[in-house]
Amino acid sequence: MNRREREKLFRKHEIIKAALQIFAQKGYKATTLDEIAEKSEFGKGTIYNYFSSKEEIYTEIITSVIEQHQIIIRKIDEKTVTLHDFVEELLASLIRFSRENKESFLLLLFTEIHQSFTASTEISRIMDNNKQKMTEFFVQKASKAIENKEIRDVDLERVIRLFRGLGFNYIYDLLVSGKLKEExxxxxxxxxxxxxxxxxxx
Amino acid sequence: MNRREREKLFRKHEIIKAALQIFAQKGYKATTLDEIAEKSEFGKGTIYNYFSSKEEIYTEIITSVIEQHQIIIRKIDEKTVTLHDFVEELLASLIRFSRENKESFLLLLFTEIHQSFTASTEISRIMDNNKQKMTEFFVQKASKAIENKEIRDVDLERVIRLFRGLGFNYIYDLLVSGKLKEExxxxxxxxxxxxxxxxxxx
Amino acid sequence: MNRREREKLFRKHEIIKAALQIFAQKGYKATTLDEIAEKSEFGKGTIYNYFSSKEEIYTEIITSVIEQHQIIIRKIDEKTVTLHDFVEELLASLIRFSRENKESFLLLLFTEIHQSFTASTEISRIMDNNKQKMTEFFVQKASKAIENKEIRDVDLERVIRLFRGLGFNYIYDLLVSGKLKEExxxxxxxxxxxxxxxxxxx
Amino acid sequence: MNRREREKLFRKHEIIKAALQIFAQKGYKATTLDEIAEKSEFGKGTIYNYFSSKEEIYTEIITSVIEQHQIIIRKIDEKTVTLHDFVEELLASLIRFSRENKESFLLLLFTEIHQSFTASTEISRIMDNNKQKMTEFFVQKASKAIENKEIRDVDLERVIRLFRGLGFNYIYDLLVSGKLKEExxxxxxxxxxxxxxxxxxx
DNA sequence: CATGAATGAGAATTCATTCAT
DNA sequence: CATGAATGAATTCTCATTCAT
Known part of the structure; x- marks a missing residue:
């Protein structure tokens, strides 16, 4: 990648950074391109040199956030053996991520909860896939945990549901309460x- | 209340019913009055004979939903003694309510998560108050449970956070999965x- | 005219009274039928039993006001001989009329100044006719006054223009200043x- | 001011020119933005790049007109010594202004007569101030004229009222009669x- | 590429008029 | 007759997108 391409990528990222903050604060519909332009300190027209529509900005952002999410899960899955460690480390990682990327987390939560923000089926597909992936990792670890008598023989579908609920909402509450210190x-x-x-x- | 007033109330309720469904599906901003008018089978102008603005429709709905929510919590609080019963009965009630009023529940969840849907500080106030009330009931029952050695001496602030997460997100997952049968x-x-x-x- | 007809006329007059006040205060466009209905203490629909449109109400009012205006001028014309007396008595009469029918006067002034309040050519015709009549009376008296050396040989077209300006605007200023006492x-x-x-x- | 700014100002003026004509013809309420857009040959949305609301257009126009009016009065006040000259020159100036800016004059007249065209108290304030200023200049010159025995010891409050009436309404009559030639x-x-x-x- | 002026489709809201009761 | 609920055309205003410079 030469200088020109690097610069282009950098500017694109500036726009994404600005857009993410506003999307996270106001939601898709209520966010205007004027705001994104102002916050990113580019002209409104310039944004269309990097994205072909408002929806594309949103899609690109949410896709990237989900990818980061996936990477975290995958890493923790590889790093840990017992369900206990998997759960603890995953939670720690997600909490850390949310703390450092508050807007990304909020956007993920909105999109999860309120899929019709955008009509995009593309996003729905990605979200579902993400959910599916997380479930797989959890179920795998949990199945083994049941075999190994690490945990009782619980209904895994329910437990994953419960765990996801914890993951998201607990962190959300922590975030808005502002009490989430690194230590x-x-x-x-x-x-x-x-x-x-x-x-x-x- | 005479016939005329009853009819008027009934028609207002028809509008609310239609609006609730669309708000729950699309959120505040993305919902248009044309849609509400069409779904409620009234003319667009007619809506304004019952509400003075789109925001008023939203506020009235969310206020009413929160009230129902509060009533449920209060009832369960009175009906139960131990924390265990309180938790189980409250969850059962909320699950049942969500099943029977899917849209109300979703709207509550959105508004909770994404307060800037509406600029209304009125709604924020009501939501905060609702959260506060639920916390109080829980803490009261939990404190006693600790005293009575029903539960360990856990950090209550955290437990309530965790419990609220469960309450909301678990039910949401159940709802969208479509697996929530009465039995x-x-x-x-x-x-x-x-x-x-x-x-x-x- | 039997009781029924008298009552009907009376009610129509109630509507006119209310409408006149609002028209005079806000102008034609800014006046709503809801306001007229409320002020006249009739239902909105009822008004349409007496008038076929908002414009008809306005036309009827302004026509009646102009008629009263004409009657005054005609009476003063008959009652006086010299231009001096004609002018003084006419002014006194118009001032008295304006004081007792503030709204009528204002409406006349608006319609005079701002003919496009209503698209009605009917009103324009009446207004022009009124202007014409007043001019005739004045010119007649003034011509004779010149003959009799009551006044100099001034350009009558200009004097009537000047006199009309006085009549309207001076009275308007008096009215809004609130200093117009009967004595x-x-x-x-x-x-x-x-x-x-x-x-x-x- | 660079080219861009000059062009922007020019376009803004185009809008003002179009709006002035329609406001003067129909009044505030009856003038629509579609008409302004069409007459100014801009798109409807474009207007909002220059003004934030219909009311702002009106306010800006009327403010500017009043300013021009004030400037004329002030200039004549400085230029003349006797009341006679002041009156004659002021009338000539105002007549000339009205002839060259027919719409401005009409708008001024409407706003004067019918303050509730707009709800804006800002405009009322400006109008009152303008009236006040004109009165001051007149009274000053007239007081001296009485001292100098240029005129009789008349009631100045009344004379100014009369003079203002002349000024406005005489010119109005001249304007609509279409007989106002430069010579x-x-x-x-x-x-x-x-x-x-x-x-x-x- | 960067820009921001121009635009019109679409949104909320108003209101004269109709009409069933 | 009296009423006021229903209505949709008209109005103000917003905003994603285009495009000339």
């Missing part, structure tokens, strides 16, 4: 894992 | 409660 | 007449 | 001044 990330992950494995019973 | 509602509630109390550990 | 009406009329005849020169 | 402007001004000072008496 407590591992602690938060441990806490959720503890409850998930041991329950709150006396 | 399994109590079972689902029991399952979550079981995990929350006993964990998944072998 | 000063004749005095005001005398003042204008004095200036018109004698000028302000030392 | 007669000074003559018209002389005529009115003559009557005001000497009266029409023989």
């Amino acid at each position: 407590f990330i591992q602690e938060e992950a441990k806490f959720i894992t503890d409850i998930l494995f041991n329950g709150i019973k006396y | 399994f509602i109590q079972e689902e509630a029991k399952f979550i409660t079981d995990i929350l109390f006993n964990g998944i550990k072998y | 000063f009406i004749q005095e005001e009329a005398k003042f204008i007449t004095d200036i018109l005849f004698n000028g302000i020169k030392y | 007669f402007i000074q003559e018209e001004a002389k005529f009115i001044t003559d009557i005001l000072f000497n009266g029409i008496k023989y």
Whole structure:
């Protein structure tokens, strides 16, 4: 990649950065290109040299966010053996990611919850695929955990549902409460894992 | 209330019903009055005989949904003594409510997650108040549960965060999966409660 | 005219009274039928039993106002001989009329100034006719006044233009200033007449 | 000011020119943005790149017209010494202005007469201020004229009222009659001044 | 490439008029 | 007759997209 291409990519990224913040704050419909132009400090027309439509900006952003998400999951899957470690490390990673990429996380959450932000079936497909992937990793680890008597013989479909709920919403609450300090990330992950494995019973 | 007033109320409700469905599907911004008019089978102008603006429709709906939500929580709070029962019954009630009022639930979830759908600080206030109320009920029951050694001495702020995450997101997943049958509602509630109390550990 | 007809006429007059006030305050376009309905304490539909359109209400009102105006002029014309008396008495009458029918006067002024309030050529015709009539009376009296050496041999077209300007705008200023007391009406009329005849020169 | 800014200003002026004509013809309420767009030969949306609302267009226009009006008065005030000259020159100037800016004059007249065209208190304030200023200049010159025995000891409040009436309404009549030729402007001004000072008496 | 002026399709809202009760 | 609910055409305003410079 020569200088020209590198610069082009850099400018494109500037636009994405600006757009992400506004999309995360206002949602797809309520975000205007004027705002993106202003925040990215480019002219409105310039944006169309990098993206062919507002929807494309959104799609590209959300696709990239999901990819990062996937990479994290994949890495943790490879790095860990027991379900317990998988859960704790995945949570820690996701919490860390959310903290460092608050807007990405929020956008992911919106898109997850509210798929019709955009009419794009492309995005739906990617989201579903992502969900599917995460489920696979979890089920694999969990199945083995049941075999190894690490955990009880629970209904895995339900547990993954519950786990996903935790993952997303707990982190969201942490984010908006503003209490998410770097030094407590591992602690938060441990806490959720503890409850998930041991329950709150006396 | 005479016939005329009853009819008027009925028609207003027809509009609300239609609007709720579209708001829940598309969100506030992406919902147009033309759609509401068409779905409610009224003329566009007619809507304005019942509401003074699009925002008023939204506010009225979300306020009413939150009220229903509150009533459920309050009832379960009075009806139950132990935290275990409170959690199980509340989950069952919320699951049942969501099943019967899918759109209401989705709208609540959107508004919770994405407060800037509407600029209305009024709605924010109501939402915060609702969150606060639910927290209070939970904390009260949980504090006593700790005293009574029903549960361990866990960090309540975290547990409520976790529980709320469960409540919302688990139900959402159930809803979109389309697997939420009436006969399994109590079972689902029991399952979550079981995990929350006993964990998944072998 | 039997009771029924008298009542009908009475109700029609109630509507006219209400409409006149609002038209005078806001102008034709900015006045809504809802306002007229509310002010007249009739249902909106009822108004259409008495008038076939908003424009008809306006036309009927303005026509009636112009008629009253004409009657005054005609009466003063008959009652007076010299131009001086004609001018003074006409001014006094018009000032009195404006004071007692503020809205009518304002409406007349608007319609005079701003004929395109309504597209109605009917109104234009009536207004022009009114103007014409007033001019005729004035010119007749003035011509004789020149003959009789009551006044100099001035350009009558110009004087009538000047006089009309006085009549309307002076009264308007008096009206909005709120300083128009019954006991000063004749005095005001005398003042204008004095200036018109004698000028302000030392 | 560079080329871009000059062009922008020029286009803005094109819009103002078109809007002025229509406002003057139909009044504020009855003028639509579609008409302004069509007359100015811009797209409807383009107008909003120059003004943020219909009301802003109106306000800007009327403000500018009043300013021009003020400038004329001020200039004449400085240029003349006696009341007689002030009156004659002011009338001539105003007549000339009205002839060359028919629409501006009409708009001024409407706004004066019918302040509720727009709800804007801003405009009311400006209008009142303008009225006030004109009164001050007149009163100052007239007071001195009384001292100097240029004119009789007349009630100045009344004379200014009368003079304003003349100024506005006489010119209006001239305008609509279409008889206002450049070569007669000074003559018209002389005529009115003559009557005001000497009266029409023989 | 960068820009921002121009645009019109589309959105919310208003209101005169109709009409069933 | 009286009423006011229903309506859609008309109006103001927004914004993604195009395009000339």
